[in-house]
Amino acid sequence: MHSEFYFEKFRILENPSLLSYFSERLAEKFAPLSPNRVVGPFSGGAILAYDLARILGVKAAYAEKMGHGRVLRRGFDLRGERVVVVDDVYTTGRSLLATAEAVKRAGGEVVALGVMVLRGEVALDVPFFYVLRLQLPSYKPEECPLCAAGVPLRVPGRGST
Numbered sequence: 540m541h542s543e544f545y546f547e548k549f550r551i552l553e554n555p556s557l558l559s560y561f562s563e564r565l566a567e568k569f570a571p572l573s574p575n576r577v578v579g580p581f582s583g584g585a586i587l588a589y590d591l592a593r594i595l596g597v598k599a600a601y602a603e604k605m606g607h608g609r610v611l612r613r614g615f616d617l618r619g620e621r622v623v624v625v626d627d628v629y630t631t632g633r634s635l636l637a638t639a640e641a642v643k644r645a646g647g648e649v650v651a652l653g654v655m656v657l658r659g660e661v662a663l664d665v666p667f668f669y670v671l672r673l674q675l676p677s678y679k680p681e682e683c684p685l686c687a688a689g690v691p692l693r694v695p696g697r698g699s700t
């Protein structure tokens with residue numbers, strides 16, 4: 540997708556007190572669900588997961604890329620655990636949902652999902668929470684008015700998750 544705007548999540552993640560603003564609001568939503576673990580996709584989602592786990596007083600873990608999906612390595616054992624799965628930004632939800640699948644394969648029960656920033660549309664069958672909703676226009680390349688106007692294309696942040 541093409542857009543005039545690019546949201547750089549690492550400007551939040553690099554600032555621990557700003558990150559905690561988001562973590563504390565998500566923790567309020569997650570606490571009533573009594574989770575035992577917070578899991579996020581490496582790297583941005585993992586940083587959020589560890590801050591949330593510290594606030595909730597539970598363990599954290601992270602899911603790493605493998606092929607087209609995500610996997611829990613490092614001996615993380617989630618059997619019997621109630622798990623919340625988090626990511627920094629939800630656009631298509633691909634990394635969040637791949638992490639939820641990895642949690643289930645590792646024996647955990649996904650009790651909720653959450654993100655700092657919601658950019659896309661969500662249709663999920665588990666509780667989902669977000670702190671900030673950003674509705675920035677984006678376009679399919681063939682329908683992009685910026686390209687039509689000859690604006691050069693740039694690809695920022697590639698490979699940051």
Ligand SMILES: [Zn+2]
Binds near residue numbers: 541542683687
């Ligand atoms: Zn374009």
